[in-house]
Amino acid sequence: MKREELILKWLDHNLNDEELKAFEALEDHKDLLRLSQASAAFKPSHYNIDKQYTLLKEKRESKTKSIGLKPLLRVAAVVVLALSLYFYTTRLDTKVITEIAQQTSVLLPDNSAVELNA
Incomplete structure (x- = not known):
């Protein structure tokens, strides 16, 4: 089995005993374990998609197309x-x-x- 497939199965927690032994035999097995432990402590911040969507929608709807003051001042000049x-x-x-x-x-x-x- 390829190295990448073993790592993917290990990340998905889908390794059987034979695949687990093959994974443990990999050269970077210890590095992968340390990486896994370090990333377990990482928790992404909560992101409210619905709230952000409504804010974006309100911002887009509130924009009205108007002629800016600068072009009018240029024409007047x-x-x-x-x-x-x-x-x-x-x-x-x-x-x-x-x-x-x-x-x-x-x-x-x-x-x-x-x-x-x-």
């Missing part, structure tokens, strides 16, 4: 930037038209004053 650039560039071209024999003083965007005397 782009709109503000575009409008600012538009108004800045359109105000740079200062055109003043005067009628015949009219005097006008104009303050340019660079804060210089110009007197028009037509």
Whole structure:
């Protein structure tokens, strides 16, 4: 019988006398016994599957799809930037038209004053 089969039967407590003698003849018999004794002291913590399932289900149901604030702020920033650039560039071209024999003083965007005397 293969070594793995013996170990599996030993773990399942299904060894007959002949298989038990073959198991005891294995090289790592003592190591397997120590491992078995050490793992017997290990007890997994109690895990309530139903409770965890209901918590997960509630969490999934409570989530509503909503648009986050960040994407809206990004769009608003782009709109503000575009409008600012538009108004800045359109105000740079200062055109003043005067009628015949009219005097006008104009303050340019660079804060210089110009007197028009037509």
